[in-house]
Amino acid sequence: MRTYQGDFVIDLPRQTVWEFVMDPQRMGPCVPDLLKLDVESETRFHTLVRVGVGPVRGKFNLTVEVTVTEPEESAELSVRGGGMGSRVDMKAKLTLSDTESGGTKLDWRCDAAISGPIASLGGRMIDNEARKITEKLFANLREALSSVSEQVAATSTETAEPESTD
Secondary structure, eight states, rough: EEEEEEEEEESHHHHHHHHHHOHHHHHHGGGGTEEEEEEEEEEEEEEEEEEETTTTEEEEEEEEEEEEEEOOOTTEEEEEEEEEEEEEEEEEEEEEOTTTTTTTEEEEEEEEEEEEEGGGGOOOHHHHHHHHHHHHHHHHHHHHHHHHHHHHHHHHHHHHHOOOOO
């Protein structure tokens, strides 16, 4: 099992970030190389993703289940599935906390295990690819949340009434 972790700060209130990551229609597209997204429920969705490790390329069917561990503060994502005779099992923990500036810090930690023919390609190659995919997921999430932040800022500017000069 390999562990990856990181964090980022986004200029949005924690509740807004929480609502985003708990919405499969918004969170699902953050999955790297997503080909298909089927939302089963608020806490479960299925994806078809393109995977490439070295010369081996193919598609994986993955099921993502979200478990709230502390409302508006932490959740766990379980990702299971496979393709090309290989399996992936991943557990990710997301923790949100307020920043002094009114934004949100998102800490993430991911434990991933890969088995089957892909795992036999070599530890370093697998580790690099798994790290890239995991980091890309959270980079995509950060980018999507940045877009939300920009939309909120634009809406706030548009709805602000001009001051009267009487």
